[in-house]
Amino acid sequence: MNIPAIRAIYRFEMARTFRTLTQSIVSPVLSTSLYFIVFGTAIGSRMGEIGGTSYGAFIIPGLIMLSLLNESISNASFGIYLPKWSGTIYELLSAPVSPFEAVLGYVGAASTKSVMLGLLILVTARFFVPYSIMHPLWMMAFLLLTAVTFSSFGFIIGLWADDFQKLQVIPLMVVTPLTFLGGAFYSISMLPPFWQKVALFNPVVYLISGFRWSFYGQSDVNVVLSAGMTLGFLVLCAVAIAWIFRTGYKLRS
């Protein structure tokens, strides 16, 4: 195992985060705070409780997931796309680094950033809404698992993309709508029966549901199923990454 290489990639990526602190951390925290102000404090105060939880507190897990998914994808995809775009990818391709080690470095750094961001949003939420966390360890486990899974997904997007527009397509056109429709702001039990069934095809429902369960002990789907679906997606991403490196798809001619 090339530990110095994993460390080098990880530190290099983390250094980029701290160099672009406003874009990486401050901006997502600020936009999530606006959600809390608008939906949590202003509108939320006029809405009733959902499953015994105030609306402001109810949307916290969904809002954290919204940022976590977007930032995980964006951090990891940008991390690997930038060297492709600038041409410095030659160094990674000619280094004694296995695909697994490269993924550990890039995905590890992207996940770390996302988890930091998720926790920051959690702390920020405290300024707007009171909440409690029923299963803190599970909450951390879901946070980590989701960050790693979607950072892996972002890594694939970064490898696949050959222009900046493609980097944005999946997060904007797929992930954000799925998150909004995946119960970030409501419980899917509030939907008509037909749409409840349709919603079960949305993978983000499982992520938000499991995460919300760790906060309030209530979920739209079984928590084991939530964790299983997230793990399954992680395995899928791992297989895709292994295939990309083995075949050199968009990397080695």
Place this chain on the structure above:
Amino acid sequence: MSEQATSTRHAVSVRGVSKTYKGGFQALKSIDLDIRQGEIFALLGPNGAGKTTLISIICGIVKPSAGEVSADGHDVLRDYRVTRSKIGLVPQELSTDAFETVWASVKFSRGLFGRTRNDQHIEKVLRDLSLWEKKDAKIMTLSGGMKRRVLIAKALAHEPSILFLDEPTAGVDVELRHDMWQMVRKLRETGVTVILTTHYIEEAEEMADRVGVITRGELILVEDKHVLMRKLGKKQLSISLQAPLQALPQGLEDYALELADDGSTLTYTFDAQSDDTGIAVLLRKLGDRGVDFKDLHTLESSLEDIFVSLVRGKR
């Protein structure tokens, strides 16, 4: 470098390597090449000849369609960890981490190639390349020549024993070019094998121990530079005449003589390796025929002349 100093152990060995890209373009056609440990090898060829593809295959960036490559006795695909840790690559393009500082970028390269932190080594590399004063500067603020130095520093950060320089002096000024030549010689003195591709034949003539010529994906020649120049080089005697001639004088048909269009210069091509160049007899015969001359000088083929004739001959 003397023959004694260069070992016959192979730093790089290429056997039957071919490369056909997806679109069907065949960049390399069954290349066989051995590069000796500790030598400076210059790979010459026109644009699109396959130089960069060959280097990229050895370094693991491009996959060969056929054939085998080993570095220091290890297969570059099977034992990629061993071979890649021994190889440093300076690419042709100025691809840099524009937003990083010189120090951070070079330090990253060392780690990426599996070496533990060694700030003293990085400092030495930066000082050797006159980059120390710029260590905290963002790479995007540097000139093209300085960026080229950064790429060399990155390639040397992990102390490679084989260094590939792909067009290292393309677009750099004369002073920097000479600095780089000096640096390459220093590296060779420490036992590093240097393989460079270049458009500047002068560069190969100045530095290389051996030269390979590649054109249209075929390696058409590999030879010791001095042997090549001896074998394929021509020597000529240029005779400036007192009075122009209308035609070559009678009785000199056996000599490889050419008369310039204006009749004022005779050029005699001879074998410089021969004991008898025929110059003395030729000059006597010219005197006998009343042909006086005012000046004499000899010309020798440069590596560039040889290269051009080889590549043209292949077309």
